Amino acid sequence: MFKENTAALVTGSAIRLGKHIALNLARAGYDIALHYHRSADAALETQAEIQALGVKCELFSYDLMDVAGADAFMAKVKDHFPRLHVLVNSASGYTPAPIAETTPEIFDTQFALNIRAPFFLTKAFAARIGSGNVVNIIDNKLAYHQYAYAAYLLAKKSLADFTRMAALEFAPHIRVNAVAPGVVLPASVRSEDYVQWRIQGIPLKKQGNPDHIGQAVLSFLQNDFLTGQILVVDGGENISNVGQHSENWKQG
Numbered sequence: 001m002f003k004e005n006t007a008a009l010v011t012g013s014a015i016r017l018g019k020h021i022a023l024n025l026a027r028a029g030y031d032i033a034l035h036y037h038r039s040a041d042a043a044l045e046t047q048a049e050i051q052a053l054g055v056k057c058e059l060f061s062y063d064l065m066d067v068a069g070a071d072a073f074m075a076k077v078k079d080h081f082p083r084l085h086v087l088v089n090s091a092s093g094y095t096p097a098p099i100a101e102t103t104p105e106i107f108d109t110q111f112a113l114n115i116r117a118p119f120f121l122t123k124a125f126a127a128r129i130g131s132g133n134v135v136n137i138i139d140n141k142l143a144y145h146q147y148a149y150a151a152y153l154l155a156k157k158s159l160a161d162f163t164r165m166a167a168l169e170f171a172p173h174i175r176v177n178a179v180a181p182g183v184v185l186p187a188s189v190r191s192e193d194y195v196q197w198r199i200q201g202i203p204l205k206k207q208g209n210p211d212h213i214g215q216a217v218l219s220f221l222q223n224d225f226l227t228g229q230i231l232v233v234d235g236g237e238n239i240s241n242v243g244q245h246s247e248n249w250k251q252g
């Protein structure tokens with residue numbers, strides 16, 4: 001179905017969701033440019049898992065706070081993978097804080113990782129690669145105004161608008177879409193009770209798994225009449241009235 005040796009760059013793919021997105025792409029026949037920053041050991045393990053699927057996988061370390069290096073980073077990936085065709089912006093920063101507790105440092109870091117980095121990587125992809133697909137990983141909290149994650153959520157909302165804006169600017173050669181996951185791999189600070197409470201607010205009454213997100217990414221690559229779209233993969237949580245709001249969570 002896919003051309004042999006077409007490659008995908010997935011940011012933050014040593015661990016967690018990014019890793020599963022990369023594994024799904026590898027199973028579909030893509031070579032993988034595995035980007036990581038701090039998770040060097042995990043990157044090696046994930047590389048071995050991907051290579052065992054019979055595709056190429058190379059590691060690229062890069063601090064996404066250093067946005068000035070985005071173009072050189074993309075050029076390096078292209079040197080290794082001349083048939084780079086896909087960029088998945090999955091890496092993120094997640095520091096929950098309501099507006100009242102958001103420091104300038106929290107604000108700047110959340111915007112740097114969740115909108116500035118995908119913005120400049122997409123720009124570099126357009127300049128260096130010129131055709132293909134960008135898929136941004138957002139968050140189903142787009143549907144709400146959950147101030148408990150003020151800077152994070154504002155940056156992700158901005159990434160949603162950026163997805164539509166970039167889709168227009170880079171059409172017809174590059175399609176830009178986004179996947180907005182719901183409860184899939186909760187942050188380590190979240191208890192099992194919290195997850196069960198969130199599930200009560202999900203119409204399909206279950207937690208998602210990482211392959212649901214990987215499959216959603218692939219569905220954008222397979223359908224060449226889609227651009228500027230956001231696929232919310234959350235068991236319908238976003239269409240409920242309020243969503244479960246962590247501000248309302250009372251343990252015990």
Ligand SMILES: NC(=O)c1ccc[n+]([C@@H]2O[C@H](COP(=O)([O-])OP(=O)(O)OC[C@H]3O[C@@H](n4cnc5c(N)ncnc54)[C@H](OP(=O)(O)O)[C@@H]3O)[C@@H](O)[C@H]2O)c1
Binds near residue numbers: 039089094180181
């Ligand atoms: N997990 C969920 O259920 C869920 C729900 C909604 C939305 N999402 C979205 O899905 C995406 C993946 O989520 P996740 O929970 O798996 O990941 P995550 O824990 O939010 O993100 C961590 C990833 O980002 C990378 N990263 C962080 N700071 C970096 C930096 N300065 N430079 C380069 N890379 C950096 C990390 O790389 P290293 O570890 O190598 O440093 C790691 O791979 C994110 O965009 C997230 O917002 C996830």
